[in-house]
Amino acid sequence: MALEKVSCDFCGSTNNIIVASQTDLLYKTTNELFHVVKCADCQLNFTNPRPDKDSIKNFYVQDYSFHNTRNYIKKLFDKIFDLIANSYFVLIFNPFSILNPYLIQRIKPKVSDPVLERIKIFKKIKKQKILDIGCGSGTNSHFFGAKGCLKYYKKFANVVGCELSETARSNLNKLNILCYPSIDKIPISENNFDIIRMNWSLEHVDKPSQYFKFIKEHLAKDGMAVICIPNNEGHVYQNYPDCLELPIHFYHFSIRDIFKYAEKYGLKIKKVKTFSYPGLYYFSSKFYPSLSHYKNMSIFDAWKMNRTLNKSNSENGNDLLIILGL
Ligand SMILES: [Zn+2]
Known part of the structure; x- marks a missing residue:
């Protein structure tokens, strides 16, 4: 190394x-x-x-970040568990701890996908052109799931991907989705993206500044850039500082850092939201000693935690969604 x-x-x-x-x-x-x-x-x-x-x-392990495609049976189970986990119905399953791994990681706050919202509104007025930087294989996405990926967006919009992984790019090829290996391969003439998205990918890049510059130069006049990243000032990172994803996370941003980048590159902040989900604690408890007490979390605990963590409009959610514009 x-x-x-x-x-x-x-x-x-x-x-x-x-x-x-x-x-x-x-x-x-x-x-x-x-x-x-x-x-x-x-x-x-x-x-x-x-x-x-x-x-x-x-x-990078082989199945990192949804670079793989999923089969139909897994998709069906995902759908069923997602439905259960995000209704009060989930509490019925509290005694069945065997289901904890399937349900707890799916108990999440309602955070609507700003990309999907916009492309649905605009589908008949002006079909949106999307660039997803770090798009994986285009069939799934972190947090937003199967409806937050290029394959799904393609039903309502014109989509372009950018992805370093060769396996992922060949998957996108099969889906007839144009995908560039890096932003510097995207022609300067492609400067009218209505939406540029980075879904938990900015923390992995060599130089974030290049991406802010790219957004400034390639976003359409009334376009939006959606950036989702871990919030280094979130509850888990503040209280359990060993929960870092090293060495693959090169950057550990706070809201303030993104504001400074936006200002430096002439981008306006349109929306800021932080949020958390119990699955992060439950899943991470297996790996990080300081979180080991979350291993025994019940479905009810997770449900309560989801409500507590997301109750206030605080800035200490573990994940951060920021929308930028010109
Ligand atoms: Zn500095």
Whole structure:
């Protein structure tokens, strides 16, 4: 593995202090210790040093981030469990702990997908043109699921993908979806995307600044950019700081960081929302020692937690959704 030392992507500073050190507890690809540093000048948190372009591939497990397609039976079960988990009906299943892994991870707050909302509204007025950066294989998406992916969006909109994984790109090819391997391969003439989305992908990129610049240059005049990322100032990261996804998360953003990037690249903030779901605690309890007490969470506990964590309009949700415009 080759490591590279990087300067701050936002301000260029090389002054930083270590704020966390951890190995890959989640995917167990290595025992190597990685460090998260905080820029002494602008406070951006980033992994440093980090595996270089060639080495980082070794830390992505094969089924990472929905790069794989799903079969029909699994899809059907997903649908059934999703329906149960998001109704009061789920409480009936509290005594059946055997169902915990299937139901708890699906108990979620209602966060509507801004992309789907917009393309449905506009489908007859002006078919929207979407670019999904880090789109995976286009058949599923983190949090928004099977209706938050390019294959589904294609029913209502013109879709284009951008994805590093070659396997994922060949899947998209089969779906007749144009997909670029990186943003620098997207022609400058493609500058009228109504929607540019980054669904939990900005924390993985080499230089976030390039993406803000890209959005500024490629978004249509009244277009929107939807960015979803982990919120480094969210409840879980503040209380259990070892829950980091290292080394594959290069950046650990706060709301403030995104505001600063938006301002620097001339983008306006249209919406900010943070949210949490109990499945993160339940799933992570197997990997992170500090969360091990969540292993015994019941369906009722998860249901209560979902209500508590998402009750107030607070800024400490574990995930962050931001909509930007020109
Ligand atoms: Zn900085």
